[in-house]
Amino acid sequence: MSPPWHNDNAPENQFTRMVGAYGYTSQLWVNSTHTKVAKCVQKFHTRSVVEREIYWGQLCTGPHFVQLLDHRKNWLLFEYGGEPVSPKNLPLNWKEQVAEIMQALDTVSCSHNDLLASNVLVKDGILIVIDFQWASLGNDMTCGIGLDGRKKLHGITNNLVSSLAPFDHAQLVL
Ligand SMILES: Nc1ncnc2c1ncn2[C@@H]1O[C@H](COP(=O)(O)OP(=O)(O)O)[C@@H](O)[C@H]1O
């Protein structure tokens, strides 16, 4: 299995599995030039997770989000968004950036609902939020476009400060 965008003619179109990208619902692939990531969604199709990610991928734009480049069936193609956030790469002004992120989400009435550290990347010192599979329009899981209306089963998390604070504390003892 390889992403539908894979072909051998250009490095930009050669994808390999991402080592260490432990997605819970997906398999992740990165291209040789580290500019694009392909995500194969393998669970929760009845919860409209792919459609939800496409919907929010088109609405959430700006420095703190990755661009959705294309989609085919259960595959999504995103711009590469950097490395997973960690105590080593947490930007010093991360709280300011979190405020910007929450403001950007608020502008489009987006509740991300899965704001865990595992859904935050860092690229050139900028925090980037990914994984909109459980996002809702305010409290409306249908997003007003007829998506599956059931809420995420376990742990709705919209407090990004709490999710990242442990990394800030960990910086002190590195
Ligand atoms: N656009 C991207 N750029 C770089 N890494 C990514 C990107 N999208 C996903 N990843 C990596 O893959 C992991 C799983 O992706 P994610 O979209 O969160 O899938 P899941 O829905 O399975 O949790 C992330 O934690 C991250 O390490």
Ligand SMILES: [Mg+2]
């Ligand atoms: Mg995730």
